[in-house]
Amino acid sequence: MTTLAFNHEEIVARPLKPALLELDGISRQSVEAHYKLYEGYVSKRNEIMGRLAEVDIAAANQVFSEIRALKVDLSFALGGIKNHEIYFEHLGGDGGEPHGRIRDLIARDFSSIEAWRADLKATGMAGRGWAWTAFDWDEGKLFNYLGDAQNTFPVWNATPLVALDVYEHAYFIDYATDRASYIDAFFDNLDWDVVNDWVEQYQIRP
Ligand SMILES: [Fe+2]
Numbered sequence: 001m002t003t004l005a006f007n008h009e010e011i012v013a014r015p016l017k018p019a020l021l022e023l024d025g026i027s028r029q030s031v032e033a034h035y036k037l038y039e040g041y042v043s044k045r046n047e048i049m050g051r052l053a054e055v056d057i058a059a060a061n062q063v064f065s066e067i068r069a070l071k072v073d074l075s076f077a078l079g080g081i082k083n084h085e086i087y088f089e090h091l092g093g094d095g096g097e098p099h100g101r102i103r104d105l106i107a108r109d110f111s112s113i114e115a116w117r118a119d120l121k122a123t124g125m126a127g128r129g130w131a132w133t134a135f136d137w138d139e140g141k142l143f144n145y146l147g148d149a150q151n152t153f154p155v156w157n158a159t160p161l162v163a164l165d166v167y168e169h170a171y172f173i174d175y176a177t178d179r180a181s182y183i184d185a186f187f188d189n190l191d192w193d194v195v196n197d198w199v200e201q202y203q204i205r206p
Contacts (some may be wrong), residue, residue: 001056083163091191135158166179
């Protein structure tokens with residue numbers, strides 16, 4: 001038996017920040033249910049990595065469909081982890097106008113802060129699952145990208161700095177079908193200090 005050679009150590013979910021239970025306009029009940037989904041993605045990732053490590057690749061044609069299914073599911077689980085870790089990490093703040101380097105970047109790459117916010121909101125209304133403000137290292141600027149699922153459509157060599165979850169599970173408890181009001185609440189709870197820490201960490205320079 002020949003198995004896929006890679007490290008498949010298990011990872012653990014990041015703890016839920018207490019500040020997330022006191023958001024403005026996004027209820028504790030909603031956040032707790034949402035966090036459970038994130039924990040599920042971590043479990044799924046660990047399970048899939050374990051199963052991949054046990055696939056007998058010497059069986060050639062017989063396992064291609066299995067590898068395909070596992071790797072597609074893995075991309076979904078990993079997206080669910082990465083997207084939610086950004087989402088939960090940068091909520092819990094006071095929203096308002098961005099400041100510091102992220103403000104300078106947004107002002108440079110969009111015509112105004114309001115234009116950026118309007119574009120991200122429109123992208124969030126248009127997407128099925130996600131809208132991200134990401135710094136594209138090849139173009140050297142920010143762009144608001146659209147995502148339908150956890151694994152569609154991230155862009156290579158771009159670093160997400162704002163992750164707006166627009167799956168119904170993010171807002172249905174609080175807003176039913178009123179996604180627009182949820183997006184406004186999302187902006188009201190952004191922690192710009194966290195975003196600026198990422199700008200610093202990744203050495204993104206205006
Ligand atoms: Fe979510």
